[in-house]
Amino acid sequence: MEKFLKITLIFILALVCLLPGQGRAVSSLSDFSFQIQPQTSSSLATWTISFGLPQDSLIGHILISLAGYSPDLSQARLTVSGLPQGVAIIGKSNPNCVSNCDDIRYYWPEPVSVSKREKIAITLANVKNSDVAGQTGINFISLFSSKYPQTDLAFNASDYLIQLSPPEKYEELMPETLTNEGQNPIQEVLINELFYQQDSKTTKLNEIRDASRVENFTLDLLGKVKVVFKEPIDLSGEEAVHFIANLADYMTFNYLYFWVDYQLMNFFKAPLELTFYDLPYVWEPDILKDDLFILEKIENLNLAIVDDQPRLSFIIREGGFYRIVPNLKLYIPENQERVKFENRTKMI
Missing domain, CATH: 3.30.1610 (c-terminal autoproteolytic domain of nucleoporin nup98)
Structure with missing residues (x-):
């Protein structure tokens, strides 16, 4: 009986793996583009991220994780085209995060249908670029099939970093x-x-x-x-x-x-x-x-x-x-009186 159950379980798992499902990962996002204007440290800039889907899909959540020297997103304004109206979260969404915490999230209470022919564009205006003249940009982008970021639908794992240059006056002095x-x-x-x-x-x-x-x-x-x-x-x-x-x-x-x-x-x-x-x-x-x-x-x-x-x-x-x-030191006086109480010895 036990052997029969094991064979049945393996057969079911094999069928699940072969069936198409929205929870399975698919190929990378298509026609990806990332731009920062101007590409200067300490300046107010517009960040534009655009991409397409590899196939018609139901999407519940988009996560864009940032990398490199982080911008100041406190005054940033987000607009989206190619997608139905959703809810945006900009900045540190996980209060327990201690490293690479800034991200951009866009989600819907219920998954929305998006055609692979749609050109999705996410624009962040009024972004203050990092004060450091170094690399900044995107760590990864993940799309999920539900409101909660649990199962990848489409995933693009590549880094997209752009080198910020120092302000012109600073360069002239170098x-x-x-x-x-x-x-x-x-x-x-x-x-x-x-x-x-x-x-x-x-x-x-x-x-x-x-x-x-x-x-x-x-x-x-x-x-x-x-x-x-x-x-x-x-x-x-x-x-x-x-x-x-x-x-x-x-x-x-x-x-x-x-x-x-x-x-x-x-x-x-x-x-x-x-x-x-x-x-x-x-x-x-x-x-x-x-x-x-x-x-x-x-x-x-x-x-x-x-x-x-x-x-x-x-x-x-x-x-x-x-x-x-902690430095724990026990000081014991030289003269100690022992008091017997209930067959136990107590130091005083």
């Missing part, structure tokens, strides 16, 4: 050796935009002039950890650029917790000053290394109150895990 033709590779690297929050001290990669000697290179993730390289480092080589471009593979920034790969430390050979933000302790905590032992000798340990919040800083010279833990 020496010829520092224009786009002479840029160092490190200037093209994009790291998580959370490192560039307001008041962050993170070094702006696109403003590095001499990549062979970068002093006080800083990665500052507010509310978690700030890292400062205490000796000049060379970011001009291919391997150095790789470490920074793939930062998440070599460093972890968390609240009261930091990890740095030994490979990165051995390559740059520079001590790191770590600053942990918003400590929940009012006294000096301990530093747990690799979740194994408490550090006894700590270089330049400093506990300070900044804006009414405790901060702890110290210097490390090797890779590994560094966790901030």
